[in-house]
Amino acid sequence: MKKIIIPLLLILCFTTTQAQEGQHRHLSLDESIDIAKEKSYTMLKLKQSAKQAEYDLQSATRSLKTNIDLTLGLPTYSDRVSEWRDSLGVSYYSEKQLEISGDLTVRQPLPTDGSLYITNTLSSIDDMRRDVRSTYARTRIGLEQPLDAFYGYNRIRSTLKRAKLAHERSQKSLKREELNLVYNVSSAYYNLLQLQESSNIALLNLERQTEAYEMSKNKYAAGLIREVDALQMEVDLAEAQSNYDMSLLNQEASVNRFKELLGINLNDSITLENKLDYNVVIVDPEIAVNYALKNRLEIREQDIQLELQKLSIKQQKSQRIIKASINAHFEQIGYDQGFKRNFFSSTGKSYRNYKDRPANYGVGFTISIPILDWGENRSRVRAAESQLKELEYSKIETERSIETEVMNLVANLNSNLKRLQLLEKNVNVAEKSFEITRQRYSDGDINSESLALERNRLNTAYTSRLSAYINYQLSIADLMRKTFYDFENNREIE
Template sequence: MNFRSVYCLLFVCFALFCRQSIAQPATRQLSLQEVITLAQEQSTEAKRVETSRENSYWKWRSFRSGYLPQLSLQGTLPDFSRTITPVTQPDGNIEFRPVSYNNSDLGLTLSQVISPTGGRVFVTSLMQRFDDFDRSQTRYNSNPAIIGLEQPLFAYNSLSWTKRIEPLLFEESKKQFVEDREQIAVRATELYFDLLLAQVNQSIASKNLANNDTLYKVAQEKYQLGRLSKNDLLQLRLAVLNADLAQAQAALDEQTAALALNNYIGIKDQYRINLLVPEAIPMVDILPELALTEAKKNRKESISFRRRLLEAESQVAKAHGDNGLNASLFASFGLTDRGETFSDIYRQPDNQQRARIGFSMPILDWGRQRSITKVAELNAQLVEYTVSQEETNFEQAVITQVNQYNMLRNRIKTTAEADAIAAERYQIAKNTYLIGRISITDLNIASAEKDQARRAYIASLSEFWEAFYSLRQLTLYDFEKQLAIVAETPLTK
């Protein structure tokens, strides 16, 4: 009997434990830095940023490969035709005769662009075979080696301009990747404090409900003894009902905020998150001059400004080059031969030369060339003015953010002290009310001030940390470590 009793007791305890585990999911405690790390590593936004980074990298690789030697193989194997073709006779008549032939060709070309001039040099080798099936004839033609040059004259050199602009675009993309990661930190901080404030409100609501319920029970005893008025008793009962409604709303707000944070940082596990209050703030005074210097050095804006001015200059150069005298030079020198067999075409090849200069120049365009050039010049001037204004706005944004950070850091000490004083004052007011020395109105005022001070402290922490990470994003500089923020994992593939 003793064994059965112990067994039954253990079974009941195990069942209750399992029921409690199912009813109440496990709690995971997270700090602000842990949430930011999770968001930067596994969130959907982090994956999008990483994909964008890889995209920019491969665009850069594609650009660089275009300036390296290119080896290509081209050909037609086969080009068979069987048809009836009109043939002009010596007397001028037309006769339709059946023809059946195959024409195949194969070529290997090595080319290299010349970015300073916009031209291209190439070396190619060609071979052609012609089969006439009606007459059972086979002919070969070849160019064993041809060296050539294609060079635009007086034209817009896109190769040269692209070689100056593309490296800036790639540097921008690397800066953009770091900025996007810091923006993830800013957004994660916002969601962190949304949930933290919701949890604080839930805690306040639970404590208020418990306190009001205790006070109401005490008040009922005083009322029965005739030591409390009906009005005060009803006021306490109303406070209990309001506290119950506030707790239900706080629980809903906490669930909503938790869902938003979990979805953003990519947490799929079913457990409750308990956030820590990040009270240890960086004790770093930030000078506006330092922040502005680092922002200009680290952010993509300085590169972007230069790149946009270069693009505007490029469009002006294109307008001048495309609307004036355009000429092109083509020259080639090589070997050529023909024969009835494959070996015949490589025995004693003849020289082959070719040279061509073509040009075009507008004579009468009714002011079209001048209009296009003027539009490009005005657009370049507009870009210059826009960039100048954006530089001013950027500097102002950095200085404003620094001032806000320093102000919020100093404000935290005040709100923290107010929170402690309000909590202590409420406890004194509660004890004083229980012995009947203050009214319920004074107690409610102390309770409201306690809750307001607690929320104000959490709000000041939220504003400070958001300003801290916003300043990091705006400068790409870690003021605690006094180092520039760079990508932790360089992309090398």
């Protein structure tokens, strides 16, 4: 038995350890964005919000379809004392009744804010004290139509329009937040990449400093340099080691934040693709502004607010207009009452009476005329119209703000591109200069201070080039989310 249990425990421990260790991920920027779109809690919440708006739209659309309702009373029993008043006075008697009933209603809403309906009712009451059964059957076909829906406020159409606008707004909000997520992931990705590259630069600096330290150590042993120069190299080596250790700590903290943003397991280990290639993107400011004005959600939101406000004004005006409605119905009724009859017999007799009895008809025209409200509703309408005007001004202001913002983004993008191209040349010059300086130090032409100065200049060139690369890539991502257009691939964001 022990021979079986021990291997099982070892397998379980190994599996648990593997689960705790997580998996290793080598991520590019596109892969990071795809993971965030699928797993980040921000996108998960936004997708649920979009589903809610979609269901609201379905609800508003399906409210125009036929509704069928069935109500059954199977059975309803009552035992009470009833009162009877006549010329002789008041008398009381006990009453026991057993009722079975059913009501089926089919209603079809109309786009004109009215409805057609058919109601079938069957009710059978057994008076157990007198042993008398009463059965009642009725079918009614009717029309209800408010006439003010044709010239005033149509509730059904307005509800449907509001639902469509809300659905459109939620879809655009989802797309905007998706682009914001792309930018945030890009920013976090490049921030982590910067720390990762900074660690590589710090490691490269440590290796160079170690080489310089060994070189100065040998020179000092040979009596070629002063002791102070050898000690300075030792201090520089310790500083390089400290800088490398700190860069690793900063990188680890940034890695955890990046995992949280992507929504992946914190036990997973990740490394980023460190290719610093880029495409030269030249953007026409006028084209960028046109795409922004066409696609930005803020402008469409203003349009939606204007449409909703117009509906509110129309609804407010309808509060004090002349209202009229037409109600019409066709009704067939059957009735039976008899002594010691069962349910089926009484129902059959009521059905025969239903067929023989003449039909009932009814039609009505109702009109409601507002007389006086001392201008209350007019003031409410004017307040709503003032709010509409305010929204129109807000839209103009938003358009101007977007135009200025996008023009600044394009200028910043072009500036970052020029800076990146310039700093790439600086890196090439700094690398060649450092190799020459290192060789001169090896030949004994310069001291350690000159070598350290050139090494710092090279590290600064690497760091500046990396920062310029990141700023350029983030400028492209920022412009994409502000215009809904991918200028790098020349395609509109759907």
